[in-house]
Amino acid sequence: MTTDLPDRARVVVVGGGVIGTSVAYHLTRLGWSDVLLIEQGSLSGGTTWHAAGLVGLLRASESGTRLVQHSTELYAGLEKETGLATGYQQCGGVIVARTEDRMTQLRRTAATAAAFGLDAEMLTPAQALDRWPVMSVDDLLGAIWLPGDGKVNPTDLTVSLAKGARLGGAVVAERTRVTGVLTTDGRASGVRTDRGDVEAEVVVNCAGQWAKQVGALAGVTVPLHSAEHFYVVTDQIEGVHPDLPIMRDPDGYTYFKEEVGGLVVGGFEPVAKPWVAPDAIPHPFEFQLLEEDWDHFSVLMESALLRVPALHDTGIRKFYNGPESFTPDNQFLMGEAPELRGFFVAAGFNSVGIASAGGAGRALAQWIVDGEPDTDLTAVDIRRFAPFNGNNRWLRDRVGEVLGLHYAVPWPNRELESARPFRRSPLHERLRSQGACFGSRMGWERPLFLAPAGEEPVLDYSWGKPRWLPWSGAEQHAAREAVAVFDQTSFSKYLVGGRDAEAALQWLCTNDVSGPVGSVTYTGLLNARGTYESDLTVTRVSSTEFLLVSSSATTERDQDWIRRHVPAGLEVSIVDVTSAYAVLGVMGPRSRELLERASGSSLDAFPFATSRHVTLGYATVRATRITYVGELGWELYVPVEMAAGAYFDLSAAGAPLAVV
Ligand SMILES: Cc1cc2nc3c(=O)[nH]c(=O)nc-3n(C[C@H](O)[C@H](O)[C@H](O)COP(=O)(O)OP(=O)(O)OC[C@H]3O[C@@H](n4cnc5c(N)ncnc54)[C@H](O)[C@@H]3O)c2cc1C
Structure with missing residues (x-):
């Protein structure tokens, strides 16, 4: 049955995935009930339906963590409000470490959790085994226990959020495609759809991997690009039960989650496989997967076999390869687009859209209603990018690296390596020949330090003192005691x-x-x-x-x-x-x-x-x-x-x- 399409609404939300339904739900909670959510197919049929459903609570920043914290509280309580279960279960999470560097990261994670007021506990390998008995711990140095981690059913969550939005007065129109964005005096004033025009004061682009296309309809740059993203679901394994925590083995790029007595085995390989350009996504693409690619998946599977020996004797029930959109810096895109007033974006969720949806939906709804965010959302503000970041070739080259960042050691001073150089100062080559090591900011190559003759100008990553510190120190002394020249062109x-x-x-x-x-x-x-x-x-x-x-x-x-x-x-x-x-x-x-x-x-x-x-x-x-x-x-x-x-x-x- 197709819902009648109203010819006006205060807010039109484009996209009926977990993000769009969350934004619509939270708008109604804030008293803006005149909301129309438009979905070209069926709710959750884009990317949301095939997500693994992990909800990792602890993020690198406090504001990111608070967003997910709201998600967990919402997912746990939504059924009471809507009568529809989300499948949320706070099962906790174990992250294991194979190396000393990873142990240092986990200790830092424990300290961060304490600073944010969250529980976390360092574990010995034996204690980790108690929490997750089906793994091999022979090669492990330790682990961390995060009791706040959980899992949710992404489609059930989306449908429950949509029902909550409807109960608050929103209209949900499925099988309706937005084909244009209407503007009046430099403001968004509605959308054109294949079922007619709808006037609106605010348009919200929650179109997932299609958000770049939808943004282009409004002259708005939404820099994201899809990559193929994989997991398999196994047959049942003895000892795997519904309360088994999430387990992550980042040194092996993998995660594990219970599903119907078997395991979801997925991960974040260091070199990802970008999918087609955002403007070349086939249509329709609904409840659809991409081809199995066992060659590409082998880096994850080999590591999984090492961690969970029972997998050697377990069949694979299904291979999931679904496209997910990634952004140039692994943070999502949110806020009012600088190009068009009244046109908001929430997209590019870098494989944490399910975990983030509750908090991100609330934050964006509040931003729309009040005209400005009430928490620090600088890290995800869409205005950190410029129109030149919309170049598909650049995005494609970049997302191949971004996906793997989730499980890479988050070194201090880490610089992304792909899709560079992008913007170069006129002194770039000269400085390079003088031994400059470059970092990147807003796309600019910026000299970080000059390596002395005979030394390689590279950033060596470590938790301790880096090799380049004395070279940088010499520059600092020169600026204090004599004179130094800096290339500050990126200002x-x-x-x-x-x-x-x-x-x-x-x-x-x-x-x-x-x-x-x-x-x-x-x-x-x-x-x-x-x-x-x-x-x-x-x-x-x-x-x-x-x-x-x-x-x-x-x-x-x-x-x-x-x-x-x-x-x-x-x-x-x-x-x-x-x-x-x-x-x-x-x-x-x-x-x-x-x-x-x-x-x-x-x-x-x-x-x-x-x-x-x-x-x-x-x-x-x-x-x-x-x-x-x-x-x-x-x-x-x-x-x-x-x-x-x-x-x-x-x-x-x-x-x-x-x-x-
Ligand atoms: C294999 C895999 C595993 C994942 N596992 C996890 C996980 O464990 N935890 C986690 O947090 N995240 C996970 N994710 C990421 C998560 O699935 C996404 O971040 C999230 O679903 C994005 O939601 P969305 O609403 O932005 O996008 P979508 O669900 O794609 O929704 C966007 C909607 O917009 C609609 N649309 C597009 N264009 C138009 C138009 N012109 N008119 C009308 N409608 C339009 C689409 O049809 C689509 O339904 C995973 C992703 C993949 C691929």
Whole structure:
């Protein structure tokens, strides 16, 4: 039976998986009952139905953990409200360690759990065996017990959430496909479907692996890409019972969960298998799986046989290969899209969508209702990405690495290796030939340290002191005692101009930015609660134009904040000039001496927090006297095409000063 399609709703949610139903449910709980959920097939028929159903409580961040905590409480109690069971069971979880490094990680996990007020207990191999008697522990060093972990039936959960939403007033329309997003005056104003148009104040894109396509209908970038994701379900095994905890063996990339007396054996292999591009997903694709790939699965199966010897004599009941969408940094995508007001996204759940759905659904519903999040959701905010992150080839190359991160040791200072280099400063090759080791931020390759001649410029990961520490230390000494030059090109830069630019910035900034041309002001951008959205420098470059410089990672977020909060009626333009200027930081007590040598002019009369043009060889650059190293210093804003020359001139002038 097909539900009548209303021609308007306050909120249209696109996608009837676990995320869309959770958002719809929570909107109704917050009193927004006029909600229409649209699903092209049947509820849960996209990715949700074939999830393994693990609900791991402890996340790397406190805010992530609190989201899952809400999920567990919701899943445990939803049946009382809807009459439909979710299958949630708090069975606990064991994570085993094969190596000392993994043991260190587990000890840190125990400390994190304590900090978040959650229970966790370190186990000896023998104690781990008591908790999970069907495994071999001969090669294990220890384990951790997480009593808060659980499991749930993903389809039952989705159907129960949908019923809860309906009870709260929402309408659920299955077999209805969104084919367009309607906009009015730069705001989402509804959707076009294959059954007619629906007007709405808010549209929420919860379309899972289809969310990139649905975003494209609205001109919104949703950077995700599917990878094939695998598990098998075995025949019954003696000793495997419904209360058996979840068991994870991350050094072997595998997890195990009881199902009908057998085991679900799945995992996160280090090199994943990306599926088709998001705009090439076949249609229809409902309650469908991909082909079995035993070759690819063998890395997981071999490890599973080692951990659970009984698998040698156990048949496989079913092989599941389903596509799941992954994002470039293994965090999901949430929030209002910077490209279109009233268009929200919750997608790209990186194989933790079932665990996250309750908390993420509540957080997004609250964000929609109140206009801003009430907890720190920076890590999942969709504005951490820019339109260039929507490149399918780049995404494909990246997700091959992302899936495996779930079970990789989370080393301090870890850098992703795939899909790089992406954005390069004009000095990239020069610095590389000087022995620079690069990290990546907002896609930019950023030099982390210079390795001395004869040493390989690589990040060696460890819980202890890394090999590169003394090299980095030498740079720090140079900046404190002499002078060092930093490539800071990745800084976000905007030109804010127009008749009312000063008035707009005076409204936005906490500090007074109305100083004379050439003044530089360090200031915050605060929200209505009085907490920081951003900190940046504002340089007045003319009576009607200001250069704003903020951190590399927040280009889209800061720009979006500024655009949204310029008071109505003011005549202001905002242009992102990040890619137009390289930035050279010249820092240290001898920085003046170096710049004077390179520019051939005196910088004596150059007070702190001022900015003006200086010449550097053939280039004319903006020099701003500001520092974040606690010493004298300047930032040089150099047109990109002149950056290589400017750096050459600085290096030549610096040779006698032993510039680092
Ligand atoms: C093998 C495997 C095992 C997993 N195991 C776990 C696990 O143990 N624990 C865990 O937490 N997570 C797990 N996951 C991840 C989890 O399944 C997903 O993160 C989650 O289901 C994503 O939910 P969703 O609602 O975002 O997507 P979906 O369930 O795919 O829902 C999106 C819906 O949008 C609909 N849609 C798309 N386009 C349109 C359109 N134009 N108009 C209307 N409707 C549209 C689709 O039909 C679909 O139903 C696993 C995933 C896989 C593949």
